[in-house]
């Protein structure tokens with residue numbers, strides 16, 4: 653199929669998460685999407701998620717009904733749930749990013765809904781991107797172990813979302829958090845280190861332009877592992893500056909590895925997150941890449 657896409661003839665399903673980002677307070681994107689379908693006479697319909705993980709079921713049903721494009725209206729969690737059903741299928745993923753962090757949308761240059769996300773659906777092109785899989789759980793933006801899994805776990809229980817909620821939750825989780833020791837192997841090198849966070853990223857950022865893997869590409873068949881060894885009151889501010897400036901390389905707290913397959917061993921079982929979704933796992937975490945296994949509609953100039 654050509655890398656160009658014509659949504660006017662492609663059967664499309666929009667999946668709207670009323671719980672994502674600002675949708676919770678102001679679901680105007682639901683009306684905006686219905687108006688967009690009517691205005692452009694699209695062969696499309698909108699379905700709403702009713703519970704966590706429902707988006708995967710809705711996306712699977714859409715593919716079974718012959719949809720060629722499934723559009724996630726939400727953040728990275730919604731995107732993850734929709735994309736999980738699309739991996740290795742001919743159907744493409746569209747994205748109206750409206751979550752709290754929007755890491756993959758930002759990396760792919762997909763604008764906010766008010767700045768051209770809908771236009772991208774009309775005149776975008778298809779880009780095949782890699783998928784990461786951590787102990788059987790797919791991720792498209794980033795997965796993490798340690799403090800960020802702890803934050804994701806707490807964040808998923810919050811009733812209010814957004815950057816300020818992330819910061820408040822992060823500060824309260826920080827006090828009392830005990831880093832673990834990890835043995836990390838990528839096939840060519842091995843590393844044993846105490847870590848505050850071990851993140852494995854497909855894109856270059858967590859979201860909100862927080863660059864955990866500067867220079868990463870989503871279609872190079874590689875994943876990008878970053879260890880943040882120690883975060884204290886003394887080094888938190890310079891580390892945050894580096895993360896938000898894309899200058900993590902050179903930090904004495906950061907170790908980076910690339911690879912198509914990682915194995916991590918830790919002393920204690922606990923949570924991991926994949927695109928912010930939390931899973932309890934054992935002491936061994938196996939992470940691999942499926943190169944170019946997801947087709948995504950991105951702006952034509954990217």
Ligand SMILES: Nc1ncnc2c1ncn2[C@@H]1O[C@H](COP(=O)(O)OP(=O)(O)OP(=O)(O)O)[C@@H](O)[C@H]1O
Nearest residue numbers: 673701702703704726727728729730751752753754
């Ligand atoms: N109807 C629903 N009620 C409650 N939770 C839902 C519902 N539908 C989906 N969810 C859950 O909402 C969660 C948050 O969605 P999402 O990640 O898209 O938004 P976000 O956390 O605000 O954005 P980001 O991941 O970009 O920070 C997901 O874990 C998803 O499973």
